[in-house]
Each structure stands twice: as C-alpha cells, then as structure tokens.
Amino acid sequence: MSFMPQRPQTAPMRAAQEPTAPSSYVDILYDHGAYLRKYSVIGNQRIDGRSVAIVGAGAAGLLAAYQLLQLGANVVIYEATDRAGGRLNTIYPIAGQAAAFEMGAMRVPPCEQLFSYYTDLFGVKAGGQFPDPGQVNTRIIYRNQAYDWAAHSAPPAIFNNVNIAWNALATQLAEITPYLTNPTPESLQIAQTMWQKWVFDAQSALGPEQGYSGISFYQALVQAFVENYQQYGLSKPWSANDFELFGALGVGSGGFGPLYSVNFAEIARLIINGLESNQKFYPAGMDMLVQGFLNSCPDPNRPNLSIRNCINFNCTVTRVKALDCSSDPVLLTVNSQDVQFESAILATTNRAMQIDMNLTDGSTFVLPQSTNSGLRQLHLMNSSKLFVLTKTRFWQGTNLPYNIQSDTLVRGLYCLDYYPGLPEGLGVVLISYTWGDDSTKLLAISDPNERLGILLRSIENSAGDFVQALLPQIMPDFTRMIDWQTVPHFYGAFKLNQAGQDVYNQQLYTQFLRGGPVYIAGDSIGWCGGWIESALQTGMNAACAVVQQFNGPQAMFPNSPMTQSQSPFQYGPPLNP
Numbered sequence: 001m002s003f004m005p006q007r008p009q010t011a012p013m014r015a016a017q018e019p020t021a022p023s024s025y026v027d028i029l030y031d032h033g034a035y036l037r038k039y040s041v042i043g044n045q046r047i048d049g050r051s052v053a054i055v056g057a058g059a060a061g062l063l064a065a066y067q068l069l070q071l072g073a074n075v076v077i078y079e080a081t082d083r084a085g086g087r088l089n090t091i092y093p094i095a096g097q098a099a100a101f102e103m104g105a106m107r108v109p110p111c112e113q114l115f116s117y118y119t120d121l122f123g124v125k126a127g128g129q130f131p132d133p134g135q136v137n138t139r140i141i142y143r144n145q146a147y148d149w150a151a152h153s154a155p156p157a158i159f160n161n162v163n164i165a166w167n168a169l170a171t172q173l174a175e176i177t178p179y180l181t182n183p184t185p186e187s188l189q190i191a192q193t194m195w196q197k198w199v200f201d202a203q204s205a206l207g208p209e210q211g212y213s214g215i216s217f218y219q220a221l222v223q224a225f226v227e228n229y230q231q232y233g234l235s236k237p238w239s240a241n242d243f244e245l246f247g248a249l250g251v252g253s254g255g256f257g258p259l260y261s262v263n264f265a266e267i268a269r270l271i272i273n274g275l276e277s278n279q280k281f282y283p284a285g286m287d288m289l290v291q292g293f294l295n296s297c298p299d300p301n302r303p304n305l306s307i308r309n310c311i312n313f314n315c316t317v318t319r320v321k322a323l324d325c326s327s328d329p330v331l332l333t334v335n336s337q338d339v340q341f342e343s344a345i346l347a348t349t350n351r352a353m354q355i356d357m358n359l360t361d362g363s364t365f366v367l368p369q370s371t372n373s374g375l376r377q378l379h380l381m382n383s384s385k386l387f388v389l390t391k392t393r394f395w396q397g398t399n400l401p402y403n404i405q406s407d408t409l410v411r412g413l414y415c416l417d418y419y420p421g422l423p424e425g426l427g428v429v430l431i432s433y434t435w436g437d438d439s440t441k442l443l444a445i446s447d448p449n450e451r452l453g454i455l456l457r458s459i460e461n462s463a464g465d466f467v468q469a470l471l472p473q474i475m476p477d478f479t480r481m482i483d484w485q486t487v488p489h490f491y492g493a494f495k496l497n498q499a500g501q502d503v504y505n506q507q508l509y510t511q512f513l514r515g516g517p518v519y520i521a522g523d524s525i526g527w528c529g530g531w532i533e534s535a536l537q538t539g540m541n542a543a544c545a546v547v548q549q550f551n552g553p554q555a556m557f558p559n560s561p562m563t564q565s566q567s568p569f570q571y572g573p574p575l576n577p
Contacts, residue, residue: 021110022180025273025537026195027509027527029188030564032537033113035557041070042540043547045555048072048301052546053332053344055317055357058086059532060521060539061347062293063118065307067543069298076341077307078315078334080348080356080489084294084308087490087523088532090287093389093478098418099426100285101387103482104493105532106130106430107253107281111274114536115289122292127283127420131402132253136415139463141406142248146462148401155249161234162246165225168232173271180273192568195272199265199502200571212265213502213571217256220264221246248405253279254412255405258436262379262496265571275531283418289532316489320344320357320518322366329517343549345542347521347535350375350508351491366518370575371511374504380492380524382485384439386451390427390473393417400466408458411438429470431455435493439483448479494523494530502571509538510566512545519545 023031036042050073054061057079065075083089087104107130108115119125129135138149140156147156155163179191200211212220224231225238238246247257253276259267270276282288294308312334319333328340346353353359353375360372367375395402395415404413412433419425432455434442445451452474460467484493497505508525519542526534544561556562 021113021277022177022272022274023111023113024180024183024188024191025111025527025533026176026180026191026269027506027569028537028564029183029192029568030561031113031183032540032561033117035560036114036117036540039557042067042544042557042560043071043551043555044557045547045551046072047547047550047555049074050343050546050550051076051328051341053078053330053339053341054347055320055332055344056080056086056347056352056522057084057311058347058522059088059289059535060523060525060542061086061345062290062307063114063536063539064345064347064521064543064546065310066293066296066298067540068546069302069305069307069310071547072299072301073546075307075310076339077311078317078332079311079313080316080352082313084311084313085287085290086535087484087493088286088290089482090285090290091480092285092287093480094426097426098283098285099389099428100287100418101385101389101428101480102286102430103385103387103480104484105286107132107279108532109275109277109279111277112531112533112536114540115532118292118536119289122289122296124282124284124288124292126280128281130279130281131414131416132279133250133403133405136402137400138403138405139401139466140248141404141408141410141459141462142245143407144462159245159249161238162242162249165229165232165234165238165242166246169224170271173268176272177274196569198268199569202570210572212268213263213497214499215264216260216499217262217264217267218243218260220267221260244407248407250405254433255407257407258411258434258438259381259496261436261498262381263499263501265502266496269528273528275528281416283420317346317357319362320346320359320366321364322518341517343517343519343546345519345521345539345546347539347542349380349490349492349522350378350495350524351380352489353520355491356489367511367520368507368514370504371507371520373575374507375520377504378495378501378508378524379498381435381494381496381530382439382483383493384432384434384442384481384483386431386448386455386481387479388429388431388452388470389475389478390429390470391475392473393419393425393427394469394473395427395466398469400469401463404459404463404466406459406462408462409434409438409441410455410459411435413459426475427473439485443483443486448481449476451481452479496529500572503573503575506567506569506571507575509541510564512538512541513562513564513566516545516549 089104179187521538523534
C-alpha cells in the first residue's frame with residue numbers, strides 16, 4: 001500500500017492567473033501577511049506601560065518587539081551575544097564595501113509573506129535570482145567526474161532518471177499549493193483534507209503507510225521510486241547509484257543527501273509551501289532587515305524610542321520561572337540577577353531554551369511536559385559555511401561554473417555578485433555550504449585557511465579550471481567560516497524534524513494559544529525551520545498572545561493569529577499532556 005499523493009478527483013483548481021506563491025503554509029492554514037496588510041497593527045487596543053521581556057534579538061524577537069512597541073508596551077530585549085539578528089548574520093569583510101558574507105540566511109523565496117511585508121516597510125530590495133543550481137551555469141561533481149549544466153536547461157543526461165522521478169513526485173506534492181495561494185475557507189479545507197491524508201492516515205495499517213510524518217525522506221524515495229516506480233514515469237526502479245546521484249543533484253537548491261534521515265513531511269512542506277522556488281538574492285545583505293527593525297520607532301506616541309534602545313547585549317537568561325502573583329508573574333535570571341515582568345517571549349532556538357535557560361529540565365516548569373519534550377527532542381541540523389573574498393568577480397564572462405554541487409567535501413559552492421550591473425567590484429565565493437554529517441566532517445578543522453585548502457583540494461581533480469582561476473584571486477586575510485553547532489547560544493543551524501517528531505512540532509507552534517505568561521518563538525518553534533518566515537510567524541503569534549493576555553480577546557481584530565487551531569492536523573498517535 002502506498003501513501004504517496006493522489007490528486008483528488010473532485011477538488012476544484014484555483015484560477016490560473018492567481019500568483020503562485022502561497023500565502024498560507026500548509027501546516028498552519030493561516031495568512032499572517034494578510035492580517036498585517038489589512039490592519040498594520042496586531043491589536044485594536046493599546047497596552048501602554050505593560051512590561052514584556054523578550055529573550056533573543058533574532059528575527060522572531062525583533063518582530064515581536066516591533067509589534068508590541070506599536071501598541072505602547074515597555075519592552076526589554078535580552079540578547080546573549082554582542083549583536084542583533086541571530087541567524088540573520090551578515091558580515092561585511094571590508095568596511096564601506098558592498099561585498100558580504102551571509103553566515104546565516106542568504107536566500108528568500110516569494111512565499112515568505114511577512115518577510116516581504118517588512119522588507120517593503122523598511123525599503124529593503126531584492127536583487128534578482130539567487131544563483132541556485134540550474135539557474136546559473138552549474139557543474140555537478142559525481143564520483144570525481146564533472147558534468148556541466150548550462151543555465152535554464154535540463155540537468156546532464158546522467159541525472160535524467162532521478163530528475164524525471166523527482167519532478168513527477170514534486171508535481172504531485174504541489175497539487176496542494178494553489179489552495180494555499182490567496183486562500184479562502186473553502187480552499188483551505190481542501191488543503192487540510194489533502195495534507196491530513198498525506199501526513200498521517202489513522203485508518204491505514206500500522207507502518208510507513210500511515211504517512212509522511214512517520215517515514216524518513218530516504219524511505220519515501222524507496223517507496224516512490226523503487227516500489228512504485230512506474231507511477232513516476234520510470235521504466236525501472238531506482239538503483240543505489242540513483243540514490244547517490246539524487247543526493248548530489250538535490251531538489252532545487254543543492255544536494256539533499258545529508259537530509260535523507262529527516263522525515264518526509266519536512267521535505268514535502270518545502271515543496272508545497274514554495275520554499276524551494278524562485279529564491280531571491282539580497283545584494284545589500286540580509287542585515288538590512290535587521291537594521292530596519294533596530295532603527296525603527298514603532299510607537300507614534302514615543303517617536304524617539306527605537307528597538308535598538310530596548311536591547312541589552314551580552315545578557316544571558318539562565319532561568320525562567322512563573323510566580324504565583326498577579327502583578328509581575330514572570331521571573332528571569334539575567335546575568336545572575338533576578339528581574340520580573342508581566343509577560344515574556346522566549347525567542348531563541350529550542351537548544352538554547354534547554355541548555356542556557358534550563359527551561360525543560362529544572363525543578364519548576366513554566367511549560368507543559370509535552371511541550372518540554374518537543375524542545376528536547378526536535379532535531380536541530382548542523383550547517384557549515386566558508387567564504388572567501390576575491391579581488392574581482394573573475395567567473396563572469398567565462399566558461400567557469402557559477403555554482404558547483406558535488407559529493408566531495410565542498411558539497412555546495414556559490415559565486416555571489418554584490419555589485420550587480422557594475423563593471424568593478426569584489427567577488428564573494430561561498431566555497432562550501434554543507435549540512436548534517438557533511439558539516440560534522442569539518443568540525444575538527446578550526447583554522448579557516450587550512451579548511452579552505454582541504455576543500456579546494458577535494459575538487460581540484462574535477463574543477464581544476466575553477467580552482468586555478470580562484471587561487472590568485474583570494475584575499476586570504478578575509479576568509480571566514482562558521483559551524484553553527486559550535487556557536488554558543490545557538491547549538492545548531494536549523495530545525496528539521498525526524499520521523500515521528502511532527503507531533504512535538506505542533507505542541508511548540510501552538511503553545512502561544514494555551515495561555516501565558518511565557519510564550520516561545522523562533523524558527524525552531526515554527527513549521528519550516530531555517531527559514532526567516534518561520535521565525536517571523538512565531539514572533540507575531542507570541543506578540544498577539546501577549547496583547548490578548550493583557551486585554552482579552554476583544555483586543556484583537558477579526559481573524560487574528562489567535563484564531564488558529566491548536567490541532568488542525570493529527571501527525572501521529574496523540575501525546576500525553
């Protein structure tokens with residue numbers, strides 16, 4: 001029996017002229033962007049003077065601060081590091097030069113509706129298509145052989161079998177996408193029915209056939225392209241070589257072999273939500289969104305109060321406690337000092353909540369044990385990047401690849417142009433963007449230039465022309481790298497659920513609906529970890545919950561985020577509370 005998607009015969013398709021980017025993510029069935037576009041503020045009553053602590057000055061914390069300041073709250077932000085932005089982390093290696101190293105988020109698809117709302121508000125502009133595989137001249141290295149792939153053409157012939165199969169499956173997955181675009185109650189009901197059937201079918205026999213949430217990415221590919229290969233345009237099942245080829249080619253933005261262990265629902269939602277489609281490049285740097293928030297003064301009644309003025313840097317929260325009092329019921333221990341607030345939003349990674357704050361493992365608890373289990377259990381993926389600065393954009397106007405995908409240590413290489421349209425300007429090459437086990441391989445190599453030499457050595461046999469052109473261009477004093485697993489207060493790069501973990505994710509995402517005075521937010525709390533939109537959605541959810549805590553449901557406009565369902569889907573056997 002196969003759980004792979006079948007298109008419903010009676011479901012009406014949306015009008016062809018409507019935009020293709022979803023407005024609602026499939027696990028949420030709610031359009032945060034539409035609410036803001038209609039009202040611009042999250043509530044219809046002010047909360048002047050109410051004290052709110054926000055732990056973490058990343059995307060979730062900054063957005064929550066902005067929305068609460070708009071309504072008059074007294075917001076204090078505690079940031080454990082010396083900078084704002086979290087994994088929005090742009091480094092400009094030479095002051096005054098546009099060239100940038102994006103150590104965290106670096107590409108944004110049009111489906112990120114809240115991101116678009118705030119970049120429009122702050123005047124942050126995209127600069128065209130991100131140089132993903134196949135969007136620019138690409139070279140794929142497989143078993144030490146080089147295969148060149150011209151921009152906007154079909155992948156090399158050796159990848160035909162995996163490309164045909166994946167495109168067929170992705171097309172089936174994307175049948176839900178139109179129902180999430182400019183959604184109506186009727187279209188969302190159709191999407192809900194389809195997604196529930198796919199993630200978990202309680203009527204099916206026990207086993208993988210119960211749905212995407214209980215099966216790994218690799219198992220799903222086996223079921224589709226080995227057990228049911230003829231349904232996907234194949235004349236024979238995938239071989240072991242095909243799985244290896246697909247691990248190098250990927251699903252649109254790079255090789256996904258390191259993700260074979262995550263649950264298939266995580267991969268499916270990338271496709272359904274449009275997160276792998278038409279990813280945009282921001283040549284001014286992702287830090288422009290951070291600066292937009294920091295420099296803003298959201299409250300017209302306090303025109304000189306910027307978010308920047310609300311942040312306390314190098315302040316680590318080590319304890320969160322709910323007190324039995326009506327005035328300031330939240331106690332935070334910050335740098336060994338106790339501070340009380342009326343409400344608090346914890347906008348950090350799930351690992352930081354466990355490791356730094358001891359939120360899940362202490363003697364007193366502010367969250368239910370099922371929520372604590374989610375914070376403990378959800379899988380946080382490691383990721384590594386290494387950047388070099390080059391004297392020129394040497395690859396332009398040549399036959400060199402602008403993107404290299406490989407099964408070597410390098411995995412993903414990207415040539416980035418931060419001076420679009422200008423003849424002169426420095427170049428930036430992201431030498432290696434790796435995930436999971438491919439990132440772990442590199443952790444013991446702590447010197448950036450030593451790691452650079454090892455990485456280039458791994459591709460010089462198959463991309464010697466590129467390496468030889470690159471070497472004299474490198475400005476060695478500016479080589480920078482990051483391993484997110486080793487960064488204090490982060491402990492990883494992005495959340496990707498493993499089989500059986502979606503039930504925990506639902507506990508985390510909907511925590512804001514179950515009452516405060518402590519709320520959790522961040523991309524590892526949302527449904528699409530590693531994407532800015534997940535952080536922004538959860539930050540907005542938490543801010544709305546704070547407003548409702550103070551002023552009641554009547555303080556919200558109709559169809560607010562507080563109207564979301566606590567359990568729109570069943571992802572597996574229910575958790576004990």
